[in-house]
Amino acid sequence: xxxxxxxxxxxxxxxxxxxxxxxxxxxxxxxxxxxxxxxxxxxxxxxxxxxxxxxxxxxxxxxxxxxxxxxxxxxxxxxxxxxxxxxxxxxxxxxxxxxxxxxxxxxxxxxxxxxxxxxxxxxxxxxxxxxxxxxxxxxxxxxxxxxxxxxxxxxxxxxxxxxxxxxxxxxxxxxxxxxxxxxxxxxxxxxxxxxxxxxxxxxxxxxxxxxxxxxxxxxxxxxxxxxxxxxxxxxxxxxxxxxxxxxxxxxxxxxxxxxxxxxxxxxxxxxxxxxxxxxxxxxxxxxxxxxxxxxxxxxxxxxxxxxxxxxxxxxxxxxxxxxxxxxxxxxxxxxxxxxxxxxxxxxxxxxxxx
Amino acid sequence: xxxxxxxxxxxxxxxxxxxxxxxxxxxxxxxxxxxxxxxxxxxxxxxxxxxxxxxxxxxxxxxxxxxxxxxxxxxxxxxxxxxxxxxxxxxxxxxxxxxxxxxxxxxxxxxxxxxxxxxxxxxxxxxxxxxxxxxxxxxxxxxxxxxxxxxxxxxxxxxxxxxxxxxxxxxxxxxxxxxxxxxxxxxxxxxxxxxxxxxxxxxxxxxxxxxxxxxxxxxxxxxxxxxxxxxxxxxxxxxxxxxxxxxxxxxxxxxxxxxxxxxxxxxxxxxxxxxxxxxxxxxxxxxxxxxxxxxxxxxxxxxxxxxxxxxxxxxxxxxxxxxxxxxxxxxxxxxxxxxxxxxxxxxxxxxxxx
Numbered sequence: 001x002x003x004x005x006x007x008x009x010x011x012x013x014x015x016x017x018x019x020x021x022x023x024x025x026x027x028x029x030x031x032x033x034x035x036x037x038x039x040x041x042x043x044x045x046x047x048x049x050x051x052x053x054x055x056x057x058x059x060x061x062x063x064x065x066x067x068x069x070x071x072x073x074x075x076x077x078x079x080x081x082x083x084x085x086x087x088x089x090x091x092x093x094x095x096x097x098x099x100x101x102x103x104x105x106x107x108x109x110x111x112x113x114x115x116x117x118x119x120x121x122x123x124x125x126x127x128x129x130x131x132x133x134x135x136x137x138x139x140x141x142x143x144x145x146x147x148x149x150x151x152x153x154x155x156x157x158x159x160x161x162x163x164x165x166x167x168x169x170x171x172x173x174x175x176x177x178x179x180x181x182x183x184x185x186x187x188x189x190x191x192x193x194x195x196x197x198x199x200x201x202x203x204x205x206x207x208x209x210x211x212x213x214x215x216x217x218x219x220x221x222x223x224x225x226x227x228x229x230x231x232x233x234x235x236x237x238x239x240x241x242x243x244x245x246x247x248x249x250x251x252x253x254x255x256x257x258x259x260x261x262x263x264x265x266x267x268x269x270x271x272x273x274x275x276x277x278x279x280x281x282x283x284x285x286x287x288x289x290x291x292x293x294x295x296x297x298x299x300x301x302x303x304x305x306x307x308x309x310x311x312x313x314x315x316x317x318x319x320x321x322x323x324x325x326x327x328x329x330x331x332x333x334x335x336x337x338x339x340x341x342x343x344x345x346x347x348x349x350x351x352x353x354x
Numbered sequence: 355x356x357x358x359x360x361x362x363x364x365x366x367x368x369x370x371x372x373x374x375x376x377x378x379x380x381x382x383x384x385x386x387x388x389x390x391x392x393x394x395x396x397x398x399x400x401x402x403x404x405x406x407x408x409x410x411x412x413x414x415x416x417x418x419x420x421x422x423x424x425x426x427x428x429x430x431x432x433x434x435x436x437x438x439x440x441x442x443x444x445x446x447x448x449x450x451x452x453x454x455x456x457x458x459x460x461x462x463x464x465x466x467x468x469x470x471x472x473x474x475x476x477x478x479x480x481x482x483x484x485x486x487x488x489x490x491x492x493x494x495x496x497x498x499x500x501x502x503x504x505x506x507x508x509x510x511x512x513x514x515x516x517x518x519x520x521x522x523x524x525x526x527x528x529x530x531x532x533x534x535x536x537x538x539x540x541x542x543x544x545x546x547x548x549x550x551x552x553x554x555x556x557x558x559x560x561x562x563x564x565x566x567x568x569x570x571x572x573x574x575x576x577x578x579x580x581x582x583x584x585x586x587x588x589x590x591x592x593x594x595x596x597x598x599x600x601x602x603x604x605x606x607x608x609x610x611x612x613x614x615x616x617x618x619x620x621x622x623x624x625x626x627x628x629x630x631x632x633x634x635x636x637x638x639x640x641x642x643x644x645x646x647x648x649x650x651x652x653x654x655x656x657x658x659x660x661x662x663x664x665x666x667x668x669x670x671x672x673x674x675x676x677x678x679x680x681x682x683x684x685x686x687x688x689x690x691x692x693x694x695x696x697x698x699x700x701x702x703x704x705x706x707x708x
Contacts, residue, residue, distance in 0.1 A: 007467065007469070008467025008468060008469035008470065009467050009468040009469060010464075010467065010468070011462060011464070011466065011467065011468055011471065012464070013468075014468055016494055016495070019468065019471065019494055020492070020494050022468065022472070023471065023472065023475045023494075024489070024492075026479075027479075027488075027489060029488045029490075030482075030483075030486050030487075030488055031454045031455060031486065031487070031488045033454055033455075033510070034454075034455060034488045034490055036490075037488060037489070037490040037491065038489070038490060038491055038492065042491070043455065043457060043490035043491040045411075045454070045455055045490070045508060047401035047402070047409070047411075048401070048409045048510055055401065055402045057399075057401075057411055057508070059455065059457055059490065059491060059506070059508060060457070060491065061457040061458075061459050061491060061492065061493050061504065061506055062459065062493050063459030063460070063461055063493045063495055063502065063504050065461045065495060065496075065497050065498065065499075065502065066498075067498035067499075068461070068495060068496050068497060068498055069495070100385045100387055100388075100399070101385060101387075101388060101397065101399055101413065103397060103413055103414070103415040103506060104415075105415050105416065105417030105504050106417070107417055107419045107422070107502070108365065110364075110365070110366070112365065113361065113362025113363055113364065113365065114362060114363040114364070114365055114367075114368055114373065114376065115361070115362035115363060116362065117365065117373065117377065118376070118377065121377045125380075125381075128384075129384075132384050132385065133384075133385070134381075134383045134384055134385045134388045134391060135378070135381060135391070135392070136383075136388055136390075136391040136392060136397035136399070136413065137391065137392055137396070137397040137413060137414065137415060138374065138378075138392065138415065139415050139416050139417045140370055140373055140374055140377075141370070141417055141419060141422060141423070142419075142422050143419050143422060144419065144420075144421035144422055144499075144500070145419075145421075145498075145499040145500065146498070146499065148417065148419065148461070148502055148504075150415065150417050150459050150502075150504035150506075152413070152415055152457060152504075152506035154399060154411070154413060154508075156387070156402055
């Protein structure tokens with residue numbers, strides 16, 4: 001039951017997904033161009049003048065708040081700008097689309113200089129250049145508190161190519177790209193150094209030794225990339241995923257979204273989870289369970305997708321794509337199969353910032 | 355010359371528009387679908403599958419921050435949600451388009467309850483229902499500080515119908531809808547009562563007398579409407595404005611945008627400015643110059659447009675549209691012609707919140 005405070009219910013008692021569900025449950029769509037509203041990586045909007053192939057526009061938005069989503073003590077502004085743009089591109093790729101434009105809302109308090117904002121923007125521009133995306137508009141405003149970055153990304157796709165979260169079918173294969181939990185371990189490293197060396201002039205500069213050989217982990221946290229290369233490979237191989245999303249809140253949370261929206265269950269195999277060796281090393285050093293980190297650490301921005309089992313042969317040669325399990329009937333639940341064959345229900349920790 | 359602080363330039367030395375110009379000056383567009391980027395009410399994006407009539411998508415974004423754009427001491431959450439949506443619709447109408455979808459980013463601190471956010475959303479939903487717009491996505495997140503609302507609106511138009519800011523020509527007529535400075539006077543009323551009756555349980559409820567007969571002013575501030583009726587009238591009358599924008603920062607600031615982007619000057623006649631009688635009354639009571647308020651008071655969300663002088667006959671019968679001046683050669687400057695014929699340069703106060 002939801003807890004109440006003063007005159008109402010605490011948001012923490014519902015959580016992010018519960019709140020969104022409650023707010024959008026009664027949503028009725030009036031526009032014929034709205035093909036898909038709330039509930040996926042992007043909304044899907046039909047082009048009104050489209051004939052034949054029926055291209056669609058994709059729309060996604062992200063709000064990044066200082067102190068919640070980033071800590072400027074160790075996040076360089078240029079990296080922050082880059083990441084803020086890229087995580088939006090990632091949502092468009094996760095629909096099997098191509099990001100084409102962004103608009104940027106910026107709230108800036110007086111402690112920032114013009115040079116600071118230039119630095120942030122240079123990161124946004126760099127991401128745009130690399131991914132072929134145009135920055136087409138914005139809203140810049142004073143803020144009484146910290147830095148606020150809101151980015152909305154528009155993308156394109158053919159309607160028949162769009163991949164939703166709700167298309168996974170029993171016996172489909174479950175795959176992920178890259179590796180899992182690495183961005184989270186990068187964050188742990190940064191946090192440890194921040195606490196240990198508070199007051200050092202520049203955290204990364206002064207304490208460079210602490211990060212030696214672990215630059216990759218930091219990069220995964222500070223400057224992630226969106227996996228357009230995976231989308232390109234899938235297209236080339238002729239694989240049309242049945243469901244797809246990007247991993248921003250951790251694998252457990254995301255696969256549970258796919259399963260609940262598709263009305264299926266899943267088996268994920270612990271020993272199939274792709275884990276970076278350096279990430280595992282740091283986890284051990286910090287006395288963390290790397291499997292838990294891989295399942296629940298956020299911000300990997302890797303792609304999670306399911307595809308028909310008949311595509312297996314086409315999957316094998318793909319680079320940096322890993323088969324981690326398969327889709328089951330719904331009554332099986334969403335299960336992690338351990339190294340010794342034990343079956344544990346997957347738990348989505350997700351977002352609990354309230 | 356820009357002032358510098360610590361290691362850089364204070365943002366206040368550039369102002370909002372200077373900052374945006376500096377950030378976006380070097381912008382290069384790579385996407386063939388980008389027809390118009392930064393610098394108008396909306397970005398304009400070509401539909402990739404469009405044939406013949408060539409419909410386009412319009413995109414605009416607004417970031418609203420507590421303590422900067424709204425004060426929850428007197429802004430009811432439902433009104434805030436309504437207004438946050440409507441100001442975005444207004445930007446789409448200002449391009450001569452129709453708003454069709456929005457996505458909403460929300461940053462909420464723990465002091466808000468589920469019921470609070472429901473209230474805010476109910477306002478957003480009401481605006482969407484009234485204007486036929488679909489809420490198709492969002493991002494809800496914890497905030498360490500106040501309430502943050504980011505709305506991005508998508509709209510539709512035929513490419514040939516889109517009206518930019520840069521099309522005003524010498525001798526064009528300058529018109530505005532509604533009245534000017536009224537929302538600003540509503541804000542002054544609310545602020546006066548807030549300061550006088552700090553501590554009252556509900557400001558508006560307890561001090562209802564102070565607002566008697568002035569509800570219209572409050573409504574203009576708290577719950578503005580977007581002028582789709584004006585767009586419909588123009589269309590029906592066969593008038594295609596040469597330039598248009600909505601008035602969010604005050605008439606002076608907006609007409610100067612049109613003039614600088616169109617490479618023209620203007621003459622605005624003081625005695626033609628549409629001013630609400632109640633607004634004038636309150637201004638006198640508060641010892642404010644109502645003309646200054648009409649020129650520089652923000653948040654009217656009326657439409658400012660220019661049209662060819664040959665459309666004059668068609669303009670006359672339009673409801674709630676006022677002819678306030680005409681476009682001149684650029685060397686005339688942007689001028690306010692006073693009641694006695696004196697010529698004063700228009701000054702844009704605009705946004706100086708840093």
